[in-house]
Amino acid sequence: MTTPVYPMTRAEGCPFDPPPKLRELQDEAALVKVQVFDKTAWLVTRYADQRKLLADPRLSADVSTPGYPSQTAMAPKSDDGVGIGFILMDDPEHARLRRMVTAPFMIKRVEAMRPAVQKIVDGLIDDLLAGPKPVDLMEAFALPVPSLVICTLLGVPYADHDFFQQNSKQLISLTATPEERGQAHGNLGAYLYNLVGEKLENPGDDLLSGLTERVKAGELARQDAAGMGVLLLLAGHETTANMIALGTLALLEHPPQLAVLQETDDPKVVAGAVEELLRYLNITHNGRRRAVLEDIELDGQVIKAGEGLIFPNDIGNRDPSAFPDPDTLDLHRDARHHVAFGFGVHQCLGQPLARMELQVVYSTLYRRIPTLRRAAELDEIPFKHDGSVYGVHSLPVTW
């Protein structure tokens, strides 16, 4: 049998479902050897194994660990030494750096931001209603919501949104050349390096200014503060924006599910709906990736040190043993145990913020614009098959 190549392609006309070939492999075996970019790696196909292994300290998220299955040629640092934060680091350094920025993402701090986010969402919907139609929902709503929020939290001027949105998209593009991605990383790195410099001089009341205290105390290099800024700015807008636009499209394609959100006043129902959409859409569709530091046994098979592992959380979230009838979008199901935010020590830091933003959006947009609908055929909508975060490049809507 030839080694299957990962990632795989989705089926024509099924933009919300993982590639069928992946599901076949999941049925066949818990561990499958796949070809990925320049090497082979093990695909961990099942939900329970994904959680078990992602929480195992014998794995490394560092791209320079032998066996790490990169998806493309990638440089972990830009030319001037700005990395991409702790997402590609291992403990204890990962934990040390992550803990420097965990406070603003605490549940109570995020809840305190809810009224401000509601205001942003309401304001953008006012603008939509007053503006021309059809309109691109991605550009006019889905990108601005999380971008405005993360800019305020980090202390990044929103006026620079075209710059950071474009460079972020390029940095996680699967079709850009290594040079183009390096360029985008360099642009973002230099931008944040300068911004951290400004805040060293003139600190404000924001996350990046908070980090400058650590820089002054000698606990954090200025490059590493900038690297965390790149990570938070990128992860803070691109992901949530895709959940807003792709989530809206999925709901428009499932009218009874859309009605659930239009008809409820119950925050619990809304919160449950967000979890189910996260599970069902699993926008980080390119798999979590790790290298193995010490031999690990799984299902009687030994995964050796120096081998690579890929955790396709999209099919983890469609594993029938964890989610009965997994291909049905059912906003009333209990999906809270999904792995759309990953699992283990790298599980998404921004998840409380992402959840809150999505709860505000999903409970507001379809009630304020009840006749919202696509303004293009489904097969004309450009899906992000070319990005390591899935979604739509644009979503023409009208009402």
Added chain:
Amino acid sequence: MKIIIDQDKCVASGQCVTAAVDVFDQRDEDGIVVLLNDNPPEDLAADVHQAAAVCPALAIVVED
């Protein structure tokens, strides 16, 4: 029911607070888990087990 938390393992994902807000809280300075009640009433058992199940760092152990 007895709950044991491991603050060294905790990654401040906030999952436990979302699952069982009467039992878990987060430290103001860094969001690390703190226990509000290490022996909560039975009617919170389901929420507490949910919290332990979704903790990404396996930092919560529940003994019935």
